[in-house]
Amino acid sequence: MYRYLIRPFLFLFDPERVHYWSFSSIKLFSSLGLSGLFKYLFLIEDRRLERELFGLKFKNPVGLAAGFDKNAVLYNELSNFGFGFVEIGTLTPKPQEGNPKKRLFRLKEDQAIINRMGFNNKGVFDAVEHLKKKHKVLIGGNIGKNKVTPNSEAIKDYLICFDALFNHVDYFVVNVSSPNTPGLRELQDKEPLTALLNELQLENTKYSSRQEVSRKPILLKIAPDLTDDQLMDIIDIVAVTKIDGVIATNTTISRENLKSHQLLLEEAGGLSGKPLKDRSTEVIRFLSEKSNKAFPIIGVGGIHSAEDALEKLEAGADLIQLWTGFVYEGPGLVKRINKAILNSAN
Numbered sequence: 001m002y003r004y005l006i007r008p009f010l011f012l013f014d015p016e017r018v019h020y021w022s023f024s025s026i027k028l029f030s031s032l033g034l035s036g037l038f039k040y041l042f043l044i045e046d047r048r049l050e051r052e053l054f055g056l057k058f059k060n061p062v063g064l065a066a067g068f069d070k071n072a073v074l075y076n077e078l079s080n081f082g083f084g085f086v087e088i089g090t091l092t093p094k095p096q097e098g099n100p101k102k103r104l105f106r107l108k109e110d111q112a113i114i115n116r117m118g119f120n121n122k123g124v125f126d127a128v129e130h131l132k133k134k135h136k137v138l139i140g141g142n143i144g145k146n147k148v149t150p151n152s153e154a155i156k157d158y159l160i161c162f163d164a165l166f167n168h169v170d171y172f173v174v175n176v177s178s179p180n181t182p183g184l185r186e187l188q189d190k191e192p193l194t195a196l197l198n199e200l201q202l203e204n205t206k207y208s209s210r211q212e213v214s215r216k217p218i219l220l221k222i223a224p225d226l227t228d229d230q231l232m233d234i235i236d237i238v239a240v241t242k243i244d245g246v247i248a249t250n251t252t253i254s255r256e257n258l259k260s261h262q263l264l265l266e267e268a269g270g271l272s273g274k275p276l277k278d279r280s281t282e283v284i285r286f287l288s289e290k291s292n293k294a295f296p297i298i299g300v301g302g303i304h305s306a307e308d309a310l311e312k313l314e315a316g317a318d319l320i321q322l323w324t325g326f327v328y329e330g331p332g333l334v335k336r337i338n339k340a341i342l343n344s345a346n
């Protein structure tokens, strides 16, 4: 029904507007008591789907990727679609508008999206207010820096977000891989990245011992456009800084092998969806093999079917996330993936 009725209708309208309409509709339907229906349609509960990673128990390995619920306003309602975890953000210390609209483009022929949202968010302290309610699902807090903060002062921004969210999320994601904040990806270089992660780990130890609670898992989200040498650096950095894992991958700046109109391909921003699938799987496989499975990997990029998800898991991902596939295939995709994981375990 989604692919043949709902999607063609939604795709008649501007993608960013549709995103916010969908939010309002999900909120409205949930407040009218339809959460039970969503759960009935989309949720699978089965102990064989559970995963234990970095001290957390995930009800299933399929998560919603960052950038969907940037301001942490809909995580509980979204969990009714069957996700085992929801990643909020990217959040920055101060609220920011992001790039001028139009900044989100559908590449229908390629089943892809180009976005240059630019970390539009209401700021970490606004999100904290929304996170004070009871969570029905594990929450990842994806953190970044404000556009106006120079890279030389970026660590401060990450620390502000880390401290603000510490008591409100289950794990952290350090986002240095968005192509839409000028210069951000330079923080993926060995020296600044090691410094940033060391500083966050120090804060993690200080904060947790002060409050006599466990430290929070910290993961690093990387771009699919890194070279093999840079990926080898990432493996070293994870070992040296002792962070808990890697999310591979963010969107790509590549525009290879696309069928959509040239004018669309010329839009600046990160490309997600089907064309990203193979490269992100390649990155997962590389990290998993070259590190000898030294750390957990969350695989994300172009998962539009159960087969795509199984491919990521086979390549070395421990958990997976979706964004663009959720928009193109609808909420039923989460259940189809979880069913396939159950079947593959038999």
Ligand SMILES: Cc1cc2nc3c(=O)[nH]c(=O)nc-3n(C[C@H](O)[C@H](O)[C@H](O)COP(=O)(O)O)c2cc1C
Binding pocket: 065, 066, 067, 068, 070, 089, 090, 104, 113, 115, 117, 119, 142, 175, 178, 221, 249, 250, 251, 272, 273, 274, 276, 300, 301, 302, 303, 321, 322, 323, 324, 325
């Ligand atoms: C509109 C849009 C906004 C996004 N915003 C963020 C973000 O704020 N932070 C982040 O780490 N990733 C962000 N992403 C990247 C996704 O989390 C994901 O890594 C990427 O889209 C690849 O997965 P997919 O092919 O399933 O979409 C965004 C993606 C899209 C399409």
